[in-house]
Amino acid sequence: MSLCLFCDQPFTEDLDIRRLLLPGKSKPSCLCPSCRKQFEAIGPAFCPQCGRRQDNGKICQDCQKWRRIYQGNFLQSQAVYCYNQAFHDLMVRYKRYGDYLLCQVLQELAAPAVKKLAADYFVPVPTSPEHRKKRGYDTVWEIFNPLLPLTPLLAKKAGAGAQGEKDKKARMQAKQNFFLNPEFGGTITGKIILLDDIYTTGRTLYHARDAIETAFPECQVESFSISR
Numbered sequence: 001m002s003l004c005l006f007c008d009q010p011f012t013e014d015l016d017i018r019r020l021l022l023p024g025k026s027k028p029s030c031l032c033p034s035c036r037k038q039f040e041a042i043g044p045a046f047c048p049q050c051g052r053r054q055d056n057g058k059i060c061q062d063c064q065k066w067r068r069i070y071q072g073n074f075l076q077s078q079a080v081y082c083y084n085q086a087f088h089d090l091m092v093r094y095k096r097y098g099d100y101l102l103c104q105v106l107q108e109l110a111a112p113a114v115k116k117l118a119a120d121y122f123v124p125v126p127t128s129p130e131h132r133k134k135r136g137y138d139t140v141w142e143i144f145n146p147l148l149p150l151t152p153l154l155a156k157k158a159g160a161g162a163q164g165e166k167d168k169k170a171r172m173q174a175k176q177n178f179f180l181n182p183e184f185g186g187t188i189t190g191k192i193i194l195l196d197d198i199y200t201t202g203r204t205l206y207h208a209r210d211a212i213e214t215a216f217p218e219c220q221v222e223s224f225s226i227s228r
């Protein structure tokens with residue numbers, strides 16, 4: 001018997017064939033089957049630039065706008081889950097109400113796609129210092145830390161606020177709040193994958209990318225978000 005971290009109900013896990021074949025290799029699920037069903041995978045058709053679900057494989061409107069703003073220097077991004085009601089509820093509980101254990105649900109959802117990521121560095125998008133202090137943890141770091149070797153390359157200015165608390169227009173007009181983490185000494189070359197929980201407008205990830213590109217112009221930066 002396991003306890004579902006999303007609905008707090010006990011459930012019996014269906015032991016799938018993989019777990020029978022590889023005992024001890026996969027962790028027990030922290031989501032009951034009915035909660036798991038609420039999280040909708042993106043696909044089969046999605047925007048090839050940001051991973052947003054679509055009914056065709058064309059570049060989405062958001063990305064067309066980024067292409068105009070950045071004159072073709074666009075950010076290649078991928079995502080795995082639709083930002084539906086279940087995902088929204090999960091993030092509100094994890095980020096706004098500080099339900100720390102829910103990072104395990106996010107890890108379980110992200111793990112299969114994360115295992116396929118290949119880069120020289122994995123850089124999580126940082127939380128602002130005041131949010132980190134209030135919650136006692138960095139939300140994105142905690143999700144990805146057990147899954148990948150992380151490099152704390154970026155920091156976020158104090159007083160920047162959270163994107164999730166702004167409407168779409170305010171998000172788009174947000175100023176650059178990321179800078180190179182002064183505790184990180186050294187130089188970086190090769191491919192970097194930025195990691196975030198949600199890709200909403202793309203503003204955050206583009207700013208994070210810009211901060212890295214300014215410091216290390218030789219690097220190739222892509223991004224991954226659990227939801228889009």
Ligand SMILES: [Zn+2]
Pocket residue numbers: 004005006007008009031032033034035036
């Ligand atoms: Zn459940």
Ligand SMILES: [Zn+2]
Pocket residue numbers: 047048049050051052059060061062063064
């Ligand atoms: Zn797109």
